[in-house]
Amino acid sequence: MSRPRKKRNVCALPKRTRFGPMDCGADPDGYVKMTVDEYETIRLIDLERLTQEECAQQMNVARTTVQGIYAEARKKLAESLVNGKMLWIEGGDYLLCDDYVESCRHCGCRRHRHGQRFGD
Secondary structure, eight states, rough: OOOOOOOOOEEOOOOOOSOOOTTTTOOOGGGEEEEEHHHHIIIIIIOOOOHHHHHHHHTTTTTTHHHHHHHHHHHHHHHHHHHHHHEEEOOOOOEOOOHHHHHHHHTTTTGGGTSOTTTT
Protein backbone atom coordinates (compact mmCIF):
# COMPACT_ATOMS: atom_id res chain seq x y z
CA MET A 1 0.00 0.00 0.00
CA SER A 2 1.42 3.36 -0.99
CA ARG A 3 1.70 6.27 1.37
CA PRO A 4 -1.04 8.92 1.05
CA ARG A 5 0.00 12.06 -0.78
CA LYS A 6 0.87 14.95 1.54
CA LYS A 7 -1.08 18.17 0.97
CA ARG A 8 0.94 21.30 0.25
CA ASN A 9 0.38 24.59 2.10
CA VAL A 10 -0.83 27.37 -0.20
CA CYS A 11 -1.40 30.88 1.15
CA ALA A 12 -4.11 32.00 -1.29
CA LEU A 13 -5.72 31.05 -4.55
CA PRO A 14 -4.77 33.16 -7.58
CA LYS A 15 -7.17 36.00 -8.40
CA ARG A 16 -7.16 34.93 -12.05
CA THR A 17 -7.11 31.28 -13.09
CA ARG A 18 -7.15 31.55 -16.89
CA PHE A 19 -4.35 33.06 -18.97
CA GLY A 20 -3.51 32.88 -22.63
CA PRO A 21 -4.11 34.07 -26.15
CA MET A 22 -7.40 35.82 -26.76
CA ASP A 23 -8.16 33.78 -29.88
CA CYS A 24 -7.78 30.40 -28.11
CA GLY A 25 -11.50 29.54 -28.03
CA ALA A 26 -12.86 26.53 -26.17
CA ASP A 27 -10.64 23.90 -27.79
CA PRO A 28 -9.95 21.26 -25.07
CA ASP A 29 -6.53 20.56 -26.63
CA GLY A 30 -5.73 24.27 -26.58
CA TYR A 31 -5.02 24.55 -22.87
CA VAL A 32 -2.53 23.47 -20.23
CA LYS A 33 -3.72 22.68 -16.71
CA MET A 34 -1.47 23.88 -13.87
CA THR A 35 -2.34 22.83 -10.32
CA VAL A 36 -2.60 25.35 -7.49
CA ASP A 37 0.46 23.88 -5.76
CA GLU A 38 2.47 24.24 -8.99
CA TYR A 39 1.34 27.87 -9.18
CA GLU A 40 2.44 28.36 -5.56
CA THR A 41 5.98 27.13 -6.31
CA ILE A 42 6.25 29.58 -9.22
CA ARG A 43 4.99 32.38 -6.96
CA LEU A 44 7.32 31.56 -4.09
CA ILE A 45 10.49 30.81 -6.06
CA ASP A 46 10.24 33.22 -8.99
CA LEU A 47 8.22 36.11 -7.55
CA GLU A 48 9.04 36.01 -3.84
CA ARG A 49 12.63 34.88 -4.62
CA LEU A 50 12.65 32.09 -2.02
CA THR A 51 15.09 29.22 -2.34
CA GLN A 52 13.69 25.76 -2.99
CA GLU A 53 14.47 24.92 0.64
CA GLU A 54 12.53 27.95 1.93
CA CYS A 55 9.67 27.17 -0.44
CA ALA A 56 9.60 23.58 0.83
CA GLN A 57 9.41 24.78 4.44
CA GLN A 58 6.53 27.14 3.69
CA MET A 59 4.63 24.49 1.73
CA ASN A 60 5.39 21.84 4.37
CA VAL A 61 6.93 19.32 1.97
CA ALA A 62 10.43 18.01 1.18
CA ARG A 63 12.79 20.06 -0.97
CA THR A 64 12.89 17.26 -3.53
CA THR A 65 9.09 17.42 -3.75
CA VAL A 66 9.25 21.17 -4.41
CA GLN A 67 11.93 20.56 -7.02
CA GLY A 68 9.64 18.18 -8.91
CA ILE A 69 6.57 20.42 -8.59
CA TYR A 70 8.56 23.45 -9.76
CA ALA A 71 10.03 21.60 -12.76
CA GLU A 72 6.56 20.50 -13.85
CA ALA A 73 5.16 24.03 -13.40
CA ARG A 74 7.94 25.54 -15.53
CA LYS A 75 7.34 22.95 -18.25
CA LYS A 76 3.64 23.87 -18.30
CA LEU A 77 4.40 27.60 -18.45
CA ALA A 78 6.75 27.03 -21.37
CA GLU A 79 4.21 24.87 -23.20
CA SER A 80 1.56 27.56 -22.77
CA LEU A 81 3.81 30.39 -23.95
CA VAL A 82 5.60 28.63 -26.81
CA ASN A 83 2.59 26.77 -28.21
CA GLY A 84 0.05 29.56 -27.61
CA LYS A 85 -2.14 27.49 -25.31
CA MET A 86 -4.47 28.75 -22.60
CA LEU A 87 -3.13 28.19 -19.04
CA TRP A 88 -5.74 27.06 -16.49
CA ILE A 89 -4.87 26.99 -12.79
CA GLU A 90 -7.01 24.58 -10.80
CA GLY A 91 -6.92 21.45 -8.65
CA GLY A 92 -4.01 19.78 -6.93
CA ASP A 93 -3.25 18.52 -3.43
CA TYR A 94 -3.14 21.57 -1.21
CA LEU A 95 -4.34 23.10 2.05
CA LEU A 96 -5.34 26.73 1.85
CA CYS A 97 -4.35 29.16 4.63
CA ASP A 98 -7.19 31.11 6.17
CA ASP A 99 -7.81 34.61 4.86
CA TYR A 100 -6.87 36.11 8.20
CA VAL A 101 -3.40 37.63 8.54
CA GLU A 102 -2.93 36.16 12.04
CA SER A 103 -3.37 32.54 10.95
CA CYS A 104 -1.19 32.98 7.87
CA ARG A 105 1.66 34.35 9.97
CA HIS A 106 1.85 30.89 11.47
CA CYS A 107 3.03 29.40 8.17
CA GLY A 108 5.54 32.22 7.56
CA CYS A 109 3.84 33.58 4.48
CA ARG A 110 5.79 36.54 3.12
CA ARG A 111 2.74 38.15 1.59
CA HIS A 112 1.40 38.84 5.09
CA ARG A 113 4.65 39.85 6.79
CA HIS A 114 4.25 43.53 5.99
CA GLY A 115 0.58 43.75 6.98
CA GLN A 116 -0.54 43.32 3.39
CA ARG A 117 -2.74 40.58 1.98
CA PHE A 118 -1.88 38.89 -1.32
CA GLY A 119 -3.33 40.65 -4.31
CA ASP A 120 -3.89 43.95 -2.47
